[in-house]
Amino acid sequence: MAIAGPITYYGTLPQVPPDWPGGFWGHWGTFVGIILVFVLTLVMGFIWVERRGIARFQARVGPNRVGPFGLLQPVADAIKVLLKEDIIPASGDKVVHWLAPVVAFVPVLLIFAVVPFWDGALLADLNIGILYVVAVSSLTTIGIFMAGWGSNNKYSLLGAMRAIAQVVSYEIPLVLSLVAVVLLAGSLSLNDIVRAQNIPFILLQPLGFFIFFLAACAEINRTPFDLLEAESEIVAGFHTEYSGMKFALFYLVEYAEAVAISAIIATLFLSGWRGPLLPPFLWFLLKVFAVFFLIFWVRSTIPRLRVDQVMAFAWKFLLPLAFLNLLITGVQVIVWQGVLPWPVIFVNLAIMVVLIVGWSSFFRLGGGRVEV
C-alpha cells in the first residue's frame, strides 16, 4: 500500500515528472485540488449536458437563456440552491439529518483518488485500486439511508429501504464483472489496468462491460433503476425533506457518482487516457462524456423497473451471467494466452449475444401479486 509513503512508481512506469511539486504533501495537495476542480466542473458540465441532451431527445430546446447556450444554467442553479432556506423537519433526527449529505458526499470524492487522469497522474496509485473503489463507493448508501431515516418521512424511508436492498444486491455482479477485467490485466491498480489495455477491454469483455454498466447504473440509481427517488411513486425519495445547501449536496452526489462511474468505466473498459493524436487527458475526458451520454440516453428512453423486478434482475440474470463471464474469461486467459486478439473479440461478442439471448428466454419479469 502506498498511502504510508510517497508514491512509488515501479516496474517500467515512468517516474514522477520532475516539474511536479516535489515530495509527498505537494503531490497530494496538487491532486486534491485537481480532483475537486475536476469533479465540480464536470458535475456542472454533466448537468448542462444532461439537461440539453435530454431536451434534444424530447424534441425540445433545453436551457438556453442563461449565458451562451445556457452554459451558466448550472451556476445559477448552484447559487440559488445554496442560498435557499435550510429546513430541518421538527420531528426528524436532527444529527442524522445533518450528517447524511456529508456521509453521502465524501466517499464519492474519495473514489477519484485512484482514477488516473494521465499516465501515472493520480493521487495514489494503490495496488488494490479496484478493491478500494468498490469498498468506498458503497459507503454512499449509508448516507442515503441516514437521510431517509433522519427525515422522519414515509416516502424518504421507503426510498432509503429500496436503496439499501438495491445497492447490496448489485454490488455482487458489479464486483464479479470487475474480477474478469482484473484477470485480463493481471493487476488491481487502475493505472496498470489502463496500461494493459492495448485493446480496450470493452472488445475483449463485452459481456463484462454490459454487466458492469447495468450494475453501475443501479449503484448510482439511474433509470431504469432509479427506484429510490422514483418521482412518480415516492415523490422525491430519500431527499424529500431536504432543501437548500443539503439538497445541493445530494444533487451533487447524484452527478458526482455519475462522473465517478463514467470515469471508472472509461478506465476499465475504454482504455482510460490512452488514444492517438489528442493529449491523454482529453481522451480521458472524451470517454467519460461518452459513457455519461450512454447513461442519460438510457434515462430518457426506458421506463422504470419495479422494486422486486430490480432485485430479480440482479440475482437471476446479472449474477449467473457474471459467473459465466468469469469462467469463460478464466479459461480464455489460460488457453489463449498467445493468440491474436482479433478472433477472441469475435468469439467473445458471439458468446455475449448467445448468453444474453439464451438466458433472457429463461428469465421473465412480470406478475408479482402477493396474496394479502
Added chain:
Amino acid sequence: MVLKAEPFVVNLGPVHPSTHGVFRLRATLDGEVVVNIEPVIGYLHRGIEKLAEGRTYTQNIPFTDRLDYLASMSNNLAYCLAVEKLAGITVPERGDYLRVIMAELQRLASHLIAVGAFLNDCGAFMTPILYMLREREKILDHFEMVSGQRLTYAYMRIGGVSQDIPEEFLPALGKFVAGMPGYIDEYDGLIKENEIFLARTKGVGILPKDLAINISASGPVLRASGVKWDIRKADPYSVYDRFEFDIPTGTAGDCYDRYRVRVEEMRQSVRILQQAMAQIPKGKVRTEIPLTFRPPVGEAYGHVEAPKGELGFYLVSDGSIAPYRFHCRAPSLINLTALRDMMIGWKVADAIIIFGSIDICMGEVDR
C-alpha cells in the same frame, strides 16, 4: 426471533406527481405491498351541478367544458344531445358531421395524453408524454381554428355548432389525418415491445369481465376486460351509424390491454375522421334557436362514448329557462369503483400504474 412489523399508512396525494390532479389514495402498506386502499376524492368538487341549476341551458355549455377538461368537445356533445332530446331540436346534417369530427379529434387528443401520462407513471422520464403532447398540439391547432380556444372550446351549441369551419380547416385536417397513422405506429412500435414496459404492465391490475360489468365500468376500461360495448355502436347518436369502424377489445383486462385498447381506438378514430371528411355535406351547421328557450316539462338522458367512457347528462326540465336538475354521469368516477380490487396485493409502484391505466380526469370525478 420474530420482529414486530406492522402495516403503515401512506397518503398518496392529494398533491402527488402521478395522481393526475388532486386525487388521494390512503394506502396501507406492508413494506412495499399494498394491503388496503381507500380512495379519497372531492378535492376538486366545484359544485357544477348546483351552479348549472341557476344558468340557462346555453349558459351551461361552458361548464361542461370544465368537467373533463381533456375532452371538452365530447362533453359539449353529450350535453347538447341531452338538451336536444329534451326540447326536440334537430341538428342539420353538416352540424352532425362537424360534431363527429370534433369528437373524434378530441378522442385522439385525450388518448394521447392518457397513453403519455401512463408511461410517465411507469417511470419513463417525460419523453413519451412530450412526444404525445407534440401531436396533441397539432390537434389543438385545429380546435383553435374553429373555436379560438385551446382547451375549453364551447364550440357545440344546442342545435348544431357555433359556427361553420373556416375554409382552410378541411385541408389542414386532411394533412393531419394522413400523417397520424404513421405517428401512432411509430409510438406504438417504440412502446409495445419494450421489455420493461411489458414486465410492468402485463398481468398487472386485472379487472375481470364480470367485475367490470358489475362496477359499471365503461370506455377503454370495460373494453379491455373483453366486453364489446361502445355507445357509438350500441346506441348510435349523431351520425355514427354511417361510419365503419371496429371496437377494439382486450382479453385479460390488465394494464397492458387498457393501453392496447387506447392505441387501437386512436387508429379507429383516424378511420372515422377519414370517412367523415369524405362524406361531409354542404349546408347549415346549426338550427337557429333563441339563446334563452323553454323546453317542455320532462326529463332526458343523452349519452356519448367519451374518451374516458360513457358520459351521460340527465336533465330534468320544469319548463323554465334553466334545468331543474343537471346530473352528469361521470365515467371517471365510476371507473374508480374497482380500484381496491385491482390494487390490493400489488406493490406501490404497481398501484401507481394501475391508477394511471384507468385514465381519469379529476374535473370529472369531483365535478
Added chain:
Amino acid sequence: MTVALSGKEIAARLAKQFPGSIIEATGNTILVKADSLPEVAAFLKNAPDLSFDYLVSLTAVDYWDYFEVVYRLTSIPRNHSLVLKVRCQGRANLHLPSVTGLWRGADFQEREVYDLFGIAFDGHPNMKRIFMWEGFQGHPLRRDYL
C-alpha cells in the same frame, strides 16, 4: 340501437311477481315502492330475458315534496334499457335500501347522493360523505340549500 323497454309491460310482469310493488309506469320508466326495491332490482338483474346487468347511473332529484332516486339500467347482452324510480317522502332522516349488493357500480354514486342530497342508503358498506368534508353543514344539491 339500445331498445327502450316499455315500462308498462315490465310493470305488469312485476306486479304479478311482487304484488303491490309498482306505483306507476310511464314510457320507459317504472316507479317502485321503496320497500320492494331490493326484490324488484334483483328480479330485473337475474331474470334471463331481462338481465339488467349494468347500472348506468344512479342519481336523485329534489321535487320539494319528495326525492326521486333514478336508477338507469341497461343490459349489455340484450342491449335494452329501463329506468327505475324510487320516491322518498319528506325532507329529513331519509333512508333507502342500497343496491350495492347487486351492482357494485352504485358504490360511489350512492355516496354521492348521500353527500349531496342527504339520502342514506341502508346496507351500503361505507356510507359517508364523498365530495364534501365531514362536518359540512347541509346537503348542497337540495333545492333549499343556497
Added chain:
Amino acid sequence: MEVTEKSGFYVYSDVELDKNEGIQIEALKTASQNSIPDPDRWLDEETQRNILLTSLDAILNWARRSSLWPVVCFPACCAFELIATAASRFDISRFGMEVIRASPRQADVMITAGTLTWKMAPNVRRIYEQMAEPKWVIAMGACAISGGTFAQSYSVVPGYNRIIPVDVYIPGCPPRPEALLHGIRMLHNKIAKQSIKQEAGK
C-alpha cells in the same frame, strides 16, 4: 419477519380521521375570509442601497430568476396549459424551469393551476408553508385569481390569495401558454428588483 399485529389494517378508515380533517378545513375557512395582501408593497419603497449590496443583489437575483423550479400543484384545467407550456412547442425549460420538483422543499415557485376548493385549501397552504424561502406564487387562471366561473359555488375558495400571498396574477380561463410565459417574465422582473436587505428585515 412476520406480521404480528394487524392493528393498522382496516378496510375503511374510521370517521374520526375524516372528522379531524373536516375541523381543519372549517377552521381554515373561518380564518381566511379576507384576502392576504400581495407581497409587493416594497416595490414602491426606496431602499438604501450601497455598492456591495447592490452587486450582491444583482448576482443573487440573477441566479434566483434563472432557475425557478416549480412545485407540483396542479389541481385542475389550467394544469394542462402548464404542461403544454412545458412541452415542445413552448418549452419552459429555456428559462431553466423544467425541473418540476415533486417535493415542495426544493421548489421556488408555485404555479397554482386550477380551481381551489375549501377541501383542498389546507393542503395547498401546507405545501406553501413547506416550501423553503425565498418562494413565489403565480396565480394562473381566473379560478386562481377570484374563483372565476365557480366563484359563487359553495365549495370553491374565491382566489388563492385567501390562503397564500400571490405575486403574479395571470388572467384567462385557462391562460394561453404565451400568457403564462409572460407571467413568468413578469415574475423575473419582480425578482430582479428584490434586495437582500428586505429579506433580512423580514
